[in-house]
Amino acid sequence: MRNINRRTILKGAAALVVGGSFLPALASRGFGASAKTLPAKSPLGMADDLANPPEIHSVNGELRTDLAMAITKKFLPAGEAALRIFEGGLPGPTLRIRPGDVMEIAFANNMPPNEDTTLVNPNIPNQFNTTNVHYHGFHVSPKGNSDNVYLNIEPGQKFNYIVKLPEDHPAGNYWYHPHRHGSVSAQVASGAAGMAIIEGTLESVPEIKQCVERVMVIQAPIRGIDGILTSEQPIWPLDAERDFLINGQYKPRIYIREGEIQHWRVLHAADAQFFPLRLDGLDLYEVGFDGNPRPKAEKIEESHLAPGNRVNLLVKGLKPGVYPLMRPAFDQGKQPLPEVELAEVHVIPDDHPKLGANLLFGRSVPQGALPKNKMLKDITDDEITGHRKMVLGVSEVKGFFHDTEFTINGKPFDPRRDDVVAKVGDVEEWTLINTTPFPHPIHIHVNPFQVMSINGVPDPRKPWQDTVAVPAGGTVVFRTRFEDFDGRYVMHCHILPHEDTGMMINVNIEA
Structure with a gap:
């Protein structure tokens, strides 16, 4: 997979954002729609059956669509709620694409202005109406107008995302959600999320x-x-x-x-x-x-x-x-x-009168090996260029939310600090050590990792993941390749209140 020509091509989205600044130059034009849309519907054609969410499909290698986030009233079991969600839906529409596709998403933040406009500490939840969009699990550029989580898209502003998938991008289930530090948990807990399906592997079985x-x-x-x-x-x-x-x-x-x-x-x-x-x-x-x-x-x-x-x-x-x-x-x-x-x-019964017509009917479980995503090859001992330890911690700090500060290697998140610096082409083994009484699902952006062991017990499958639960008081060892993309991105706990209160680091991959 290491191909410098392909990596040069994939750099398409230039580094047009520094820190958390917003780019007005990218916010004005929007994209014309170029996609196939499907309404929410039952896969069995039955009125009282659970419907799949609405879908937006790429056409001829492109998915071009609008995506808005706004406060929308919904009725929940606990009563009426005003939720910060995508396209007024729980969940947002499913994006269905293929390796090599380009997603061009004209995003609009249609939420009202924040009441709190002064940022006192980035690790105290704040400014719940400022947002951005993260493409969780995607192996794409973290810079410019691609999967850039350092963006602050303010209420009333628009931003054009251009996300280019590599030709050999792993196929499977992914998702999108807000990722602006300080408001992530409030927005995801509102229901701002949607599935993204990259087709091409299991569908061939x-x-x-x-x-x-x-x-x-x-x-x-x-x-x-x-x-x-x-x-x-x-x-x-x-x-x-x-x-x-x-x-x-x-x-x-x-x-x-x-x-x-x-x-x-x-x-x-x-x-x-x-x-x-x-x-x-x-x-x-x-x-x-x-x-x-x-x-x-x-x-x-x-x-x-x-x-x-x-x-x-x-x-x-x-x-x-x-x-x-x-x-x-x-x-x-x-x-x-x-x-x-x-x-x-x-x-x-398979002849139930309410069933739709011409339905698929799966009858067999696949036997033997399932196909692999081609880019994800086992990382061998002789590939490793470095080792790191990451200690997950928590401490009491007066003035923080609930006087609680979550840390990695003893430090809370600082958007200005590079916690990990490596080079494109490096291959590393990381040991995550959890010193807290809570499990932490640790997610890393851009590059997936191969889980080697949990609590010292090797996993013979050596599964490739992007989010792994580190047991309370336990350890996880994984290996990862920094391939194709330079730039800054983050690793964090996906218990989102933990992320918003400090359990996140910056990873800077240099060309």
Whole structure:
């Protein structure tokens, strides 16, 4: 994959932003639409079945569309709420693209001005109506008008994103969400998120190609005291009551035919709680995680999702009946969390009168090895050019939100400081050491990593991920290649209140 000519081409978006400054020169013209749009609909054509979110598809190698973020009123189980969301939807529209495509997104921040206009400390939640868009898991440039999380797009401003995917970009499930430090958790906890699907690997498997596909975005929108979040107080307690939704619906019905296998693409887009999934009475097979195929279809009892993770599941309907899709009760570090019923799965006869016509019907689970994303090759010992240790910590600091400061290597986030400096082409092994009583899902931008071990136990699959849960008091070892792109980006905890209060570092990759 190391090809200097390709890397030179991929640098397309120049470094036009320094620090958190906004670029008026890029904010004025917008793009004409060039995409195929599909409305939200049930994949089985049934009125009371869970609908897939609306979709925007690339056409002839381009996805050109508008995307707006605004405060929108929605009715949640807890009552009416004013939510900061994309295109008025829970979730936002699914972006469906292919390796080599270019996304041109004319983004508009249509939220009202901030009431707090003075930034006292970047690690105290602030300015909830200032935003940007992060393309989570994408291997693209972090500079200019690409996946640049240092942008501050202020209320009333517009910005044109141009995101160029490499020709060999890994295919799989990704997502987009706001990533302006200080307002990330408030905006994602409002429901600002959407799936992004890069096609090209699992879809080539004949058994999966025959399956009905479900896109399922798990969220837990939280309303403020007066309907809109003006403080992170309602988000802060890990055990704060949350009503989990799938595709904006509370405890929806999901239909599957007797003997049918469906392909579920599941995104955990909530802000803080982990989400193990169980579906007793049906067969579950995990075929992909964080955008990358598993070595083979793995039959499982539970799928374990931390905030930010995605999973590809094959689900087989067995006997007709109603089966709850559950998050069982568990302990997240020292915090016990109750069970949650997420949905009712109804197994119905394959000649049910309400079914749509000409439907796919998956019948078989793939046997043997699943195809790999070509760019993700095992990192060998002799490739390693450096080692680093990252210590995850927490301390009490007066004046911070809840007097709490989260740190990496003893320091809270500072947007001016480069915590890691490396070169394009370097290959490193990092050890993450968690000294806190909470697990931390650590996400790194731009370059995925290969998980080698958790708590000293090697993972024989050596899975490629972009978000990994570091156990409370535990360790994770991963390896990563700094390929194709120079520039600054971040690594952080995806329990988003932890990120907003300091658990994030800057990574600077030099050409």
